[in-house]
Amino acid sequence: MMLAAISTMRRNTSISYGTCLLVIVVATGFVHVAVLLMATHNLIASNIIQLFSVLTAALVCIFQAKESMGGVASRRLWHRLAFAFLVWSLGQALFLLSVFLSAKPARSPNSSDVAWLAFAFPLLLVAARRDSKEDIVSWLDTAQSAAFFIILFILVFHQPTSLSMVTAYNVQSVAMVLACALRYSTTHVGSERIFFRNLLLYSLAYGFFSAIGYAGQGFGFGLGSLIDICWPLPFLIFSVLTLVCPPSAALGDDYIIRDSARHHLQGISALGLAAMSMLASVALAHTHPALCGTAVVITSLLFAARTTAREWQLRRAQEGLRHASLHDSLTGLPNRAFLQQALTKHLECDGKGCNGELVIILFDLDRFKLLNEGWGREIGNKVLVLVSERVQQAVRSQDLLVRYGGDEFAVLLANVEQCEAGVIAARLIEAIRSPLLIDGKYLYVTASAGVAGGSPGSDAETMMRDADCAMYKAKLAGKDRFMRFASAMRDAANRKLRIELALRDALAAEALTVHYQPIYGLSETALVGFEALVRWTDAELGVISPAEFIPVAEDMGLITPLGEFVLRVACRQVSSWNALHGQQLFISINLSARQFDAPDLFATIASTLQESGLPPALLKLEITESVLLDGQHSVSEVLSRLRATGIQISLDDFGTGYSSLSYLLRYEFDVIKVDQSFVRNLDQDPVRGELVRTVVHLAHNLGKKVVAEGVELPSELEYLRELECHMVQGYLLSKPLPCSLIDALLDNLNTADTRMALMRRLCA
DSSP: OHHHHHHHHHHHHHHHHHHHHHHHHHHHHHHHHHHHHHOSSOHHHHHHHHHHHHHHHHHHHHHHHHHOSSHHHHHHHHHHHHHHHHHHHHHHHHHHHHHHHHSSOOOSSOHHHHHHHHTHHHHHHHHSOTTTTSOHHHHHHHHHHHHHHHHHHIIIIISGGGSOHHHHHHHHHHHHHHHHHHHHTTOOTTHHHHHHHHHHHHHHHHHHHHHHHHHHHHTTOOTTSGGGGGTTHHHHHHHHHHHHSOOOSOOOOOOOOOSHHHHHHHHHHHHHHHHHHHHHHHGGGTTOHHHHHHHHHHHHHHHHHHHHHHHHHHHHHHHHHHHHHHBOTTTOOBOHHHHHHHHHHHHTOOSTTOOSEEEEEEEEETTHHHHHHHHOHHHHHHHHHHHHHHHHHHSOTTSEEEEEETTEEEEEEEEEOHHHHHHHHHHHHHHHHSOEEETTEEEOOOEEEEEEEEOTTOOHHHHHHHHHHHHHHHHHTTSSEEEEOOHHHHHHHHHHHHHHHHHHHHHHTTOOEEEEEEEEETTTTEEEEEEEEEEEEETTTEEEOHHHHHHHHHHHTOHHHHHHHHHHHHHHHHHHHHHHHTOOOEEEEEOOTGGGGSTTHHHHHHHHHHHHTOOGGGEEEEEOHHHHTTOOHHHHHHHHHHHHTTOEEEEEEETSSSOHHHHHHHSOOSEEEEOHHHHTTTTTOHHHHHHHHHHHHHHHHHTOEEEEOOOOSHHHHHHHHHTTOSEEOSTTTOOOBOHHHHHHHHHTTTSHHHHHHHHHHHHO
16 A cells, blocks of 8 residues: 555656646747846847747656666657757857857857757667667668758768758758658557657658747848747657657567558658758769769668668568468467468368378367366466477478467378378377476377368368367267267268257257156056157158257256246146146156256246246256256255255156265255166176166155156066165156147046056056
8 A cells, every 4th residue: 555655656746747847838928028038128138938848848857767668778768859959059059158148049050059059969779770880770760860950060071061050940840851751650549659759740840930039130130039939949849759658668678560551651761861961962962972873882882781671670570570470370380271271271282292081180179278277278288398398309391380379289191191190190189198397397189180081172161160070079979089080970070960950949949859668656556747858850860769859958058948948838738638637747857957056946937837837836947966966065066955845856867967965965865766777687697686676775764856868678677666766757657758649648547448458567
């Protein structure tokens, strides 16, 4: 807090200093005008105010240097500019001294003229680029400007009859504008642009008001008249601009031309400086022919060298941009665009030199997102760099390794046989599998790869899609491996895409249906409830298995609305059947792990029960281990709230997970459903039989109901009845049925023949 307070105090102090300077600058201008209007002998007073105005501008520069955040280089620019203003002030002071001593200005050219012309040299140092060690164009521009002002000095002080002082000052003003415009045209957007924009505006104002001043003198306005306001006014304008719009950040060093207008400004400024240097050199011809020839040669060579260097610089910049557009900045590898060009070129091969097949290996790092989130992006970037180096060593020298994007890489193999491509892919996977030593820690990374082949005339996009499809299959197969593309993969991918497109529309139109598989009680020898199972028949795709479209719904984030649809339809339907047939049949409905992510799950279930009229005790919600795997507190809380309302919770597929027994300790379940993989042939397999016997006895001891799924043989049913299993379901008794067949089943449920047949089947 103390540091923050000190920083705030310093900032407030800086603002107060800047405000004071701004007030002084503005007041100086008004005072100068008042003096010129009211005083009778105002020559000395006017020039004193002019001197004060320029010194104030130098003080503003020193103040900005102190406040600059750009370091030593930035402060140096402000100090150079302050020095330039001080040189101009020296000329003004010498002019005042001559007026004091002789009561009139000295004859030109004099010592004041030397200072006023020389002040352009430190201004050139300001306009010179700070990064000019590598920017030869900037050196040449500075040299061209310096050459012009040197020739101007020779013309004024060694050949005074060839050039009047008024002309020299006007020429100086134009050259300053060109030099500042040239520097401004090579700046990027930001604080540096603001600085040199203000400097360019100053040079324009300097030239404009100087020309007005000299023109006024030509029309009879003498020194000490209103025309004197023209000389300090550019310095006052610069001070106001700097204080109102200060370049608050560091001055940048990038050599970037942002638009064509600034590019043209740079060319015009450079050409203008060269032309002025040439004209000034020619002016020496009358008295110094040798010097004239030398100056012409030097200025010509400078301009020619500048033009050549600029073209070379632009060409190098274009090459750099092209390289950047085709290469990855992190690993230095070619990127996706480069791969597309190379792949297209190879596929357009007409067979000359193509002795083998073209193969693409596309791979990405398994669980890289987890590594990035756990260790941070810096470690993740180091992993990518090390992986790229290892893979580069694992492939052949003629192969093209590409960073395709993110943690995806690709290897283009030209003129290779399929068997050799497999060897390279295996070597690549093995190289990545070795531990990576990063910052003193060993990290273990694996990759999944897809291998796809092509031939001359094949399509590049199709080839990449095939490799991606094979890589996806490698991930599904367990990761850390590669798989070759097969046409069946493409067919499966196309079918999945069609399912994705159709599923959303089907769900919106409620085109899916709910089938009901009867569940029978062995002790009651009667129908006790149903399990709701969603089914889908598409007009184009035909009958689609739940094992096929439910994972798609999970991936698309549609499993929650799909679950709500099944819950709503099933509760309404069973409630209707119970009311119509006077039964108390329950409905068992699956809940997915994704549905527990919805914050309104409990409210949705409660409102569905209220709307359908189904008692909570007749709703059983089935959950699998995937729901409980994360051990989230929210899951336990929702289950407790559901049970508190009377809803029963079933643990589905019991025995197939990693820690099902532990779930019986951590969560309260009402029903345990034995997976059909244990029920199948349990009467013939002693191990299966004993496992099911153990589960049933465990449920009895814990006071829980047991449902055996997938009963398909009479012998299985008899075995379960002997174990005193509470409920059974399976194709032996009934497959999942649509509503119309359930209606017929319930209509015949109370007939004597139906009851006898059911009892014989359940008690056989």
